[in-house]
Amino acid sequence: MKNNPIDVVIGPIENYEDQLYGYRAAFESYVLIKDLTWSEKLAKYAQFSPELQKGLPVPKKYKAEVPGSDADLNAYDVIYYAGHSNAGSKTIAINLPNNEEVQLKKGTRRLQLKNTMRAKFDAIMLPIADTLIAPEQRKNVTFTGFFANTMFYEVAHDIGIKNTLNG
16 A cells, blocks of 8 residues: 555444443544655654654663554545544544554554645634634644644554563
């Protein structure tokens, strides 16, 4: 999927609906068009995970795991939501797989859903900023900042301690 301009995500992904045990994942799907220009800008961040892992503020013995090196980070425009992803509010980013063993072996795919982010920024963030942020500071409320905040949140999913010292 690294070189395709069209991406499709289908499967049982999130388990938010199983409030009893959190075992059952709901099926959802997305059809995405890769924003090649934005994706090229993001490529450098995909490789940061191993270095960020090394910099965690914990003793070295807790940092034995290294995030997978085949990580991917791209920007997309969503053209179709279905299943669980179409129920309620629309997600602005996807980080797959959820399986931590696969994350360690292969890395993660982080999909930033740019057109949905833009819609939420324009319809929600800007009106809130107009109410809560001092007029002279509003120029600092930007889509680029909103996008970067979401992107780095997703990058942070890839790092951290996933297992205890004794497995």
